[in-house]
Amino acid sequence: MSIAPPPFPNARARALAAVTGLAQRVSERSGRRRSPAPPVDRSLAVEVRAVHRPCPDVAEVVLVPAGAEPLPRWRPGAHVDVRLPSGLWRQYSLCGDPADRSCYRIAVRAVPGGTGSAQVHAVTPGTRLILRGPRNAFPLAAAPEYLFLAGGIGITPIAPMVRAVHAAGRPWRLVHTGHDLASMPLSGELAALAPDRVRRRPDDRDGPPDAAELLAGTSSSAAVYCCGPPPMIDAVRRALPAGQRLHSERFSPPPIRDGRPFTVRIDGGPEVAVPADRTALDAVRAVRPDVPYSCRQGFCGTCHVRLLSGTTVADTAGPGRTALCVGRSAGADLVVDLGG
Ligand code: FES
Structure with missing residues (x-):
C-alpha cells in the first residue's frame, strides 16, 4: 500500500521527513519491507571497538570500519547482516x-543454545567481522504521533526511532516489556529523554502484558510500531481497531498459513x-543440511536459489x-x- 507523504510544515517536521525518507518510501501495512539481498561486493569489513553489557545476558557491540x-x-529500523567468526550470517538491528x-x-x-548469539557474545575488541x-525492513514512516511497543531485545530497532521522533518534536510513547528490569536494555x-513518555513494564512486577493494556490511551491517528516475540505482535494486531496502522518486526519466521504440500526437485x-x-x-x-540460511523470513537472500521450473507464491527472491x-x-x- 502506498502512502502519500503528508505536508511537512515546519523545520522539525522536515527533519522527521529526512529521517524517515518518506518521500521515497513505500510502506506496507505490515511494516515488513522486503528488499533484495545486497550484492556481495557491498560487504564491509569492520572491527569490534568495544563490547558493553547493559544487561547480564545482552552484549552491546560497537563496530568501527576496518578501513x-x-x-x-542508515535510517531507524535498519539492520545489518553480520558474518560471524564461524561463517554463519545473522541479522541484527542497528x-x-x-x-x-x-x-x-x-x-x-x-x-540458550543459540549458536549465533553465543558467537556475538564471544567477540572481543579487535575481532574482525564482515x-x-x-537494509531497512522496518522503516519509520511520518505520522502525527507514535506508540512504540518493544518486547525484550525488540527494543533495538525501536530505540533509534524513538530518538528520531523525539528530536523531530512529534508526540510519542514507548512501552517496553520484559521479564524484569535488569533484562531490559536501552529503555532506561x-x-x-522524556520520563513521562516511557513505561518500562517488567512481568515480574506487573504480570504478563495484555494487548489492550499496551494499547490503552492510543489515539486512532497514532502509528503503532511493535517489535518483539510473535505472540506479542499477533496480540497487538488483533487488538488494534480496524484501519489503525501497525508496523511490526518479528524475532522469528512468520507462521505458515493455509500451506499446501508440494515437491521440490x-x-x-x-x-x-x-x-x-x-x-x-x-x-x-533435511536431505542437504549444508544449504545455508539466516533470516528465515525471506529478506536476507542467503537461501535464494535458481528456480529452474515451476511458479511460486509468497516469494521474495525475484524473477527466476x-x-x-x-x-x-x-x-x-x-x-x-x-x-x-
Ligand atoms: S531469505 Fe533469509 S533465510 Fe531465506
Whole structure:
C-alpha cells in the first residue's frame, strides 16, 4: 500500500521527513519491507571497538570500519547482516545513532543454545567481522504521533526511532516489556529523554502484558510500531481497531498459513516432499543440511536459489529465483538449482 507523504510544515517536521525518507518510501501495512539481498561486493569489513553489557545476558557491540571510509548511512529500523567468526550470517538491528558514521551498534541477547548469539557474545575488541547492508525492513514512516511497543531485545530497532521522533518534536510513547528490569536494555536511557513518555513494564512486577493494556490511551491517528516475540505482535494486531496502522518486526519466521504440500526437485538430486506446515528450506535441509540460511523470513537472500521450473507464491527472491524459506509452489512441483 502506498502512502502519500503528508505536508511537512515546519523545520522539525522536515527533519522527521529526512529521517524517515518518506518521500521515497513505500510502506506496507505490515511494516515488513522486503528488499533484495545486497550484492556481495557491498560487504564491509569492520572491527569490534568495544563490547558493553547493559544487561547480564545482552552484549552491546560497537563496530568501527576496518578501513578509512565512514560506514554507510542508515535510517531507524535498519539492520545489518553480520558474518560471524564461524561463517554463519545473522541479522541484527542497528541501535545507535544514524548520524554517527564512525560506528554501528548492535545489541544481542544470549539465547540458550543459540549458536549465533553465543558467537556475538564471544567477540572481543579487535575481532574482525564482515557486514552486508544496512537494509531497512522496518522503516519509520511520518505520522502525527507514535506508540512504540518493544518486547525484550525488540527494543533495538525501536530505540533509534524513538530518538528520531523525539528530536523531530512529534508526540510519542514507548512501552517496553520484559521479564524484569535488569533484562531490559536501552529503555532506561530513552526514559532520560522524556520520563513521562516511557513505561518500562517488567512481568515480574506487573504480570504478563495484555494487548489492550499496551494499547490503552492510543489515539486512532497514532502509528503503532511493535517489535518483539510473535505472540506479542499477533496480540497487538488483533487488538488494534480496524484501519489503525501497525508496523511490526518479528524475532522469528512468520507462521505458515493455509500451506499446501508440494515437491521440490533438486536439480541433479532427489525429490523432496514439503509438508503443508513446513518450509521448503526445512524440507531441503533435511536431505542437504549444508544449504545455508539466516533470516528465515525471506529478506536476507542467503537461501535464494535458481528456480529452474515451476511458479511460486509468497516469494521474495525475484524473477527466476526462489527464497526456500518462504516461497511455496503455486501448483506444479518446483525444480531448483542449489548451486545458483
Ligand atoms: S531469505 Fe533469509 S533465510 Fe531465506
